[in-house]
Amino acid sequence: MPYRAPLKDFRFLFDKVVDISQVSATERYAEATPELVEQILGEAGRLCEEVIAPLQRAGDLHPAKLENGVVRTSPGFADGFKAIAEGGWVGMSADPDYGGMGLPMTVTTAVNEMMSSACIALQLCPLLSQGQIEALEHHASDAIKDLYLPKLTSGEWTGTMNLTEPQAGSDVGALKTKAEPNGDGTYAISGQKIYITWGDGDFIENVVHLVLARLPGAPEGTKGISLFVVPKFIPNEDGSLGDRNDLRVVSLEHKMGIHGSPTAVMQYDRATGWLVGEENKGMAAMFTMMNNARLGVGVQGVGVAEAAYQHALAYAMDRVQGKADGTGTIVEHPDVRRMLTTMKADIYAARAIALYNAISIDMAEATGDAGWKARAGLLTPITKAFGSDVGVAVSQEGLQVHGGMGFIEETGAAQYARDARITTIYEGTNGIQSMDLVARKMMDGGEEAYRMIEEMEESAEAARARLPELAGDVWSAAEALREATEWLVAQQDLQDRFAGSVPYLRAFARVLGGFAHLKSALVGDDSHKALARFYIKRLLPEHVSLLAHMREGAEGLYDISLDDLSAA
Template identity: 75%
Template structure:
């Protein structure tokens, strides 16, 4: 069905909820005027609606394929990619110093969400490239920056990240890929990598692989890992793609979804690579790319949720069945209304969280303030985990709204569920995100968390003048979350934190969603107030059970023996 970009939601959130005016008022982002913001959102919406959306089904039905060592992409993907590249959408947030537009991450996040809704399989390619650009900006030598970044920004070349190996999934430190010095400043990269998104295509001139590998003197574990640029075609003296490097696509994975996105097994056989950053400093450099991608992946979850919501709502509006009042369409049934309302309320909450995260990233860049940096770091795992969970849940509920037709592939409802499922897994599973939240992100004794909670409570206090019942519920939820955070910070045994990490992260997201909905009720129209009432009264109370779980510790969990769990 046709997709309509939720431009009004983006604009409303930026104007009234997430504090985007702070970003636009900085000298660094002075170009992000209201007129420019509106123009960018409008042009991106037009591209996504008219060019990318028609490609979504084609990518599912006609997957990327490997023929004689060449990856052939889905019908129409080359044209779609060209529209993304020539429109300047890849380098939106890259700095002007390297040829980017220097626009806020908040705008890039909004555009990435639209592209994810329209065609997630294709959107993965520019997302990987955006992350690589940021990693190179921060860590690469001037020579590498000057050669690669302009080509990545223009879309002439695309970027990938190569972490995972068959024996080293989340345990990146177990990798075996080797990097041997060639004696001329380059390195011979040898090893195999798996799950490499957009490792090859038939529409860019070159593919630039960032590869984690271990130098001969690299110690075991993550501290001995270095990062290398390993291009498909070695640039010649003029910077143009030259001779083929010693690497190849071994196979493409047969996946549950995202069929239009080629996910490859890569073999490096003494391929020529260039060190990015310091020797043995590969994880720090790669994490720059991964943190960029984690917000991007959370945004993918929101994008799929929006697309699934639109399709389910349209189906429910037209489908006549049963003895529903009014028009007789199933949207008049209370339970269908409940499903659609929960889908819409959660999608809006998730969108608000990703944009809050993006604002923090923008303010950290524009001001260099440690408080903004800490906030961006704290919100990133929440954005990645909660928003991809929402994508899965909303897509699943969308199938339920369709009834039996949701299980029939021709309606397209099932594709959303299949495509988004991997988002909870890649770029660090959602469980790992939650563990990071309760461990590393609370190493400041909870200071970043408490600052956010203070703002939520202040917002609730102000809202009591117009929406006292809703405001009290949000204030109480923030106070409960404060107490749970204090309890977690007091736990010296990390397992006691980890046992409740996932419910804690979801509870924090629930409260952030309540905060956004409450502010929307105060500053928006009657429609936004009705949706906020639904969320705060029916969905926010979930935080009570989640926090009870989070504060239970690990004893009862670890008391369950392995025999209890294995049939």
Template identity: 70%
Template sequence: MTYAAPVSELRFLLEHVAGLDRVAGTERFAEATPDMVDAILTEAARMCDEVLAPLNRKGDADPARLENGVVRTPEGFGDGWRAISEGGWIGISASPEHGGLGLPMLLTTAVNDMMSGACLALQLAPLMSQGQIEALEAHASDEIKALYLPKLVSGEWSGTMNLTEPQAGSDVGALRTRAEPRGDGTYAVTGQKIYITWGDTDFAENVCHLVLARLPGAPEGTKGISLFVVPKYLPDAEGRPGERNTLKVVSLEHKLGLHGSPTAVMEYEGATGWLVGRENGGMAAMFTMMNNARLGVGTQGIGVAEAAFQQAAAWARDRKQGKAAGTGAIVEHADVKRMLATMRAETFAARAIALMCAGAIDMETATGSAAQAARAALLTPIAKAFGTETGIAAADTGIQVHGGMGFVEETGAAQFLRDVRVTAIYEGTNGIQAMDLVGRKMKDGGEAAFALTDEICEGAEAAKSSAPDLAHAVYEAAETLREATEALVAADLEARFAVAVPYLRAFALVLGGHAHLAAAVHGDAARLRLAEFYIRTILPEHASLLAGVSEGAAVLALEAGELAA
């Protein structure tokens, strides 16, 4: 297996699609100069290629394990974590007040993309810490911030998110974990949590858990949930890990993939915790974590798509089969070219959408713009769902390119699919992302969606002189999307939910066309050819997806019993 961080691709998108120049033009992110960006991308790429990528297969073959209550991580993962933390890659966007670099989310997203392609199982650990850092920055008391944030940013301590319980999967409001006030500012947290990514490590001094729980007398459902920070070791007077807290890893899940990443069942037995934010305000704090975590998960899918493409392309160049022209390698076969082109074109589109989302987050942070906040909110579920679906599709296609050897573990092609499959499930299933898009994100009457559609049309108008046919196709696709959005906004919520998934994919495809059109205008001949492939062969799918939007209520006519076996 080989992997080379896609630095040139990221540079191109940051410059021509994601609007890094606008972000760097704000006072808040003025330090994101071209030299700084180049240094970040170059150094992160070196770490990914030289340190993280060699760990990917090791983590799959030598999974994390639980021995006598202690989590043991794969050989080399500790070195990988130190390379990540010492490079400052955990706190790229964290506040400088607590040791972060204070750089744009655009750069965090670019680095997370590279780390995900190199070794997704390990990249999950810094992603969890980043989510916790953001939640504490936004909601924690000054005392908690001063104690925890420098340790999390430096990587001395790691962070987790504890949301899910056996009886409460996506229905967070059904959780039962309780927190009893002790009268001294601490709480006794009791309950069990499942699917806790990196619930423990053997390379961090302390593991800090953010745990959702209920206070006595709290309202039912999501309105009665509070958030607590519950460390593995209780900090002593100097802020060092002291007495062991009353929590433990009960077991580790046996999973389809991501074997190097321990996914824990956590037990809290009156464990000492501290309230983060206000009482019964846990959902607000959780969404602070989850919104950017959703962008991060979409980026994970993109990173794996890149790695799967690189391996499939290398295999296709080397594999001799049949009567292929030229070198005799299967890369000369038309169908193999089609598969590789699809992988690359969709990965470019998904990466562009993720970076657009990150750029909107940065502009909201820098300017406080309500329009940028709405844009970021709208793009988040699209980036998460389309990014992860692209990763799954690319990994699956990569197996097909390998032929029979793709089904054999020796090549490593299957690992990409096993590892990336869960990204469509965790941090909110992709169906939930789609319902969020057509539900909560359309409460503005579609204003944010129409603004983005207008932007796509403006880009197409500007491109008519240099790529008229492609520009016309993208413009027409945007108009079709606008009409479907108008119909969607006019429908009731249940009817919207029935067509939410195809609508989200169609929206993503049109955004991808917008990005490829920009590449055709600003890039070289190779980018133009890839844009032509995407816009002429992949983008048309949006029409069939959107045609079903107005007919989506037909789904509701089916009886549940008719769908059962």
């Protein structure tokens, strides 16, 4: 089935649920009128349906390859990226002073989801550039901004992030890449980085790497890490390309999915780089890019889920098997209908959470309000983890809807499952997201979490008169979440928090999803009410077992010894 952009859902969520009008009411985003947003979503939808989606299978069947030092990309990817760049889609939220559109992140988030549905392997390229643009806007010198941002924003150049090393994965502080001053304001960067998404490509004029490295005498751990911009070709002052830098792609990873995206091992041999931000403050600067990417990765999960759902629905509506009422196709079987409705309800919840997150980012940017900034911080790990979990779950359910045909590669259903799997891992595993939620995001004593829970409870209370049964369930779930949060912030031993962090994050997302569905039911039509009832009555109750799991703490995890865990 050809991909169809879910424009109707985006319009409804924008107007009736997350309220994008509050963003356009600010001076910062006053030009993002409803008419302009509608036009942008429509154009993006057509691009995704007609240009990008046809590249999905080609990227899977004809992966990127390294030939004689050159990264050869999948058929059609060059033209696909050209269409993205020439349409201005890379710089949607970038600063207009450097050629960007200056649009709200909420709009960019919707467009990124559609691109991920169409072809996540290609969408990764502009996504990383967007994150690098934001990092440079916030932390780079004016000279670096003037030279690099126009090229990155236009898509002439693309950006990467270089954190991981063979011995330094999640423990970034263990990195060994060195940066030595050259005495002229530049630095010699030496070391190896792995898992570098879109580390190079044959249609890219220049690849700009953001590299974490350690200066001589720098403190150990993350407090001694600096950030450097290291281009493939050293640009001249006018932006033209100069000498080739001393860096290269050593190899490309052979991966489970996203085959069209070249994942490189990068080698730096005294490559010339420029400091971004202050010495030893590189992690703070890189976190700007990482948080951008975490929202983006959560949205990638939703995007792949939407595509997998559409694929499964089309098959179910066409496949005749067994005795079924109505059309005679398997979509009439109760269990198939259960799977499809679960997929749709979870996609809707995850999409709403991502858009709430983006709205918070936009309002923080437009107003400088600390409350909006805290809200964005709280929602970022939830968006990343829940969105990517939904991507994996829905794509797996899509296989199940196909039955035996789902296990056959020719149907294309398996590709969604393989592509989605990485989203729970990169940009910080979902376990790390949950640890961030219960530790760093709870350093305020849970104040922002309580504020959001209170808003959900007040909304549910107000809905009791019209939808008493559904509203009551959402209120009770939010109250259970509040009580669990009180228990969580009372734990002084972080191990007790960490042990239950994954189920806590999942429960928080479940309740947020119920809140979004309830709000949709209040202002939507019968289809919104039916979907809300399905989610609230069948999926929301999962929060009970999740919060019970969370309260067990860490002690029981270590009652089973390593010997007991061994199969020997």
